[in-house]
Amino acid sequence: MIYFEIVALSFFSLAVLLITFILIYLKIVNVQGSKHKKWKNIVEILVRDAIFNESADPAHMHFPINHRTSILLKNNRFRNLLTQELLSAKKNMSGTAATYLQKLYLQLELDQYALKDLSSKKWYVKAKALQDLGIMNLNVYLSKIYRQTNHKNELVRMEAQIAVIKLTGFDGLRFLDVVSYQINNWQQIKLLNELSYLPASNFNGIEKWLLSKNDSVVIFALKLVKSFHRFELHQQVVDCLAHSSDDIRYQAIMALEKIYDESTSSLLLRLYDQEVLKNRIAIVKALQQIGSEEDIPALISFLAQEEAEQKRMLVRTIANISPTGLNQLLLLPESNIAPLSLIIKQIEGELES
Amino acid sequence: MKILIAEDDDLTLRTLEMRLKKDGHEVIIARDGRDALVRIEDSSPDLVISDIMMPYTSGLEIVAALRERANYTPIIILSGMGQEDVVLEAFQLGADDFITKPFSPSELSIRVKRFAMMSPK
């Protein structure tokens, strides 16, 4: 059985090879680590000078770069370190400090490297470049960035969409007109986050997006209505309550909680019976904010539902709408029997604290 | 003024420190909530600037802790966008002002000067 010996020997040699590789790699990493520490100091000083510059003439700002630094700039790793620090700073600063950071970025021609990365075939290089250009607010590359908002790779798409918003504000949302892929919830959170930095404006397009064939666009549009309190879109949101997707109806309910009018609460209550459990709970929760005493009888009638979580939400809503609501509950015959009795006790406790 | 900065992001911390030192204040730094509480006890700063989300203890705990002390110490909280409910809570607990990130170092400088003028010293 000579095969065994050969196989065992080859396994072992391979292991030794890998071990050698590991040890060499560790050595390199550790050596680079100490170099990094020195570089970090240089980078920090550069960035600090940009942030705290007292110059009176921002338009013609030029940062002095010594000879050593200009040589280091040709080194990829140093450049990456510098870029990271600049981006980190730019994300945290606003005002003149941010302008100076952008000027430094451009002066060192770091945007050229980002542009080169933008045409890379590797998705992670492309995505990072898009992110960098967005953070640095380089509007001049807008069209190149916009082209990537419907890219087939999800992460490239996401970074392009965020960058476009950073550069053009609400106008950047026009990719919603044409995007064919679904926008996942994480991306929606990021987009809303990005939009929250912009000064308020009555941007257009939501009516269009509420009718999109792309379900995720409809959901996002409903979130926009909610975040930006677009009262004038009340009717269109109500129309979404008839959509076939549970999630879209759910988002519509959440939006109506923020842009309600006198008719909203009774409208939602009429839909209660046909809705799925999750949406029923959402309706009742919304009524905590938008309900009035007239809605209490309907809410009490829903208590006949068996599901305890619904019962709890109903009691909480009724109690929060008005103290008379709680009294009406206590008059019910079931209010002395569990689970209703226990639920009422809990809600009473909540109101006290 | 003696100012304590509690912030876990290194860059923000250093920027704040530099800006305030340039303005002539004495600056004490803390990189997490626990450290901040200890240093508040040790050095009794005139003003505290704290991030709202930090390791060990939240900025809210710092606000609460400050309000329990005998001397009134004003506190400015730093928050990211979209944290309105947390900011509201901080105000309910007794915070005096807030600044959102990204922030402008010069704006911060002005806000701090405001507290210096209001300070009894």
Add this chain to the structure above:
Amino acid sequence: MSWQSIIVDIFTYGLLAYSVLLFSCYIFIGIYSVGEVKNHLYKNSFTDYRQLASASQAPGMSILAPAYNEGANVIENVRSLLSIHYANLEVIIINDGSKDDSLAKLIEAYNLYKTAYFVNEQIKTKAVRGVYKSRNKVYKKLIVVDKENGGKADALNVGVNIAQKEYIVCIDVDCILEQDALLKLAKPFLEHTKQRVIATGGVIRIANDCVVEGGRLVAVNLPKKMLPRVQTLEYIRAFLLGRMAWSRLNGLLLISGAFGAFDKEIVIKCGGYDHHTVGEDMELVVRMRRYMEELDLPYKVGFIPDPLCWTEAPADFKILGRQRNRWTRGTIETLKMHKVMFFNPKYGFLGMVSYPYWFLFEFLAPIIEFVGMFFFIIFSVLGLTNWRFFIGLLAVVFTFGFLYSVFAILMEVLTYNQYKRRKDILKLILTAFLEPFVFHPYVVWSAVMGNIDLIQKKNSWGEMTRQGFTAPKKPN
């Protein structure tokens, strides 16, 4: 051709075939995991998880931490859970009828009062004695539940009944979490549009001899003692290679009980944790997967290779033995409960690949090894052994195991590089060399004992005493 030599031949070639099959699977797993880890690291490089921390639509998470006789540590542990970077969070500590004064300590430390809480018993559990909240607004995320003793599964089910958020995160109360652990665990639930993510797990790392201060990991060290160190190696192999590969195939059967997130709705629909098995964490994941398969709904069980959670590993043989015994019994019980899936095409990949793999290689391997050794001794005594064959086979098995461990160490160094010092890596390599002699036989023995104990129907968790973390070095 005597009947004796036929038996010996069947035995030897059977063993050979099994080994080849096993090694091929390991090779496949090793290589297949690489792409997934690389992908994940690339994504990480430009992801800002912090955005999730304060986002109002971040998925709501209820942390469930069962506690039993945790002693004075419980206050610090709860504090570190409360300081997690996440807005939409509630922290539910379930006191499983502790005999010590942990509850009293918590009530005092966090200014707790008993509320009139209605417990919606969606899953049947032992009685709840009280639900406590804090009077202090700063601790408003905290809920402490006191209940009759019923074991970990029962305690978790109480947590599920009480949780109000969409996702539950089950955690061992003395686990040390990384800063962004919850954010990283939450993200997969948001990322998939075509499939429903029903659970995600992360990497568990060994915390023995690491420096911990106030519930937070300050410095990573390789465990000093041999036993925890071998387990460090074992965990690297299992998590970085094994689970990543299975996750990529969407065939992951197990999420560690120490730290994992689950879709609460599905957990309740499945009936919660099963307290009849000691492997309740594995069993729940298998049951949840089976539920989704039976309903023919697209789903995924996610896995994050980033180190998220640090826990203490057993440092002496007796406790290690009990742990491995319990794991074996848990695996067998789970496999038995879901045996309908074995090679059943109705269950897709789960039934055709995951379950058979677990059965053949996780469950049977220690038994085959043990039986193999047993017969080997008999055959040698009877003078039937083909020594050349066996020594050869042993050499192949040994060198393959060593190679696989070295490969795992290489992956660890190339990715997260938690153990940066050269001498630590050399120690790990040495540990890989010694493992087959010092550690592996004992683990096989414990597994076999687990089989025997199960047949004899022993049913306890055993007392898991913990050493406690190394006292932190004084900073000044």
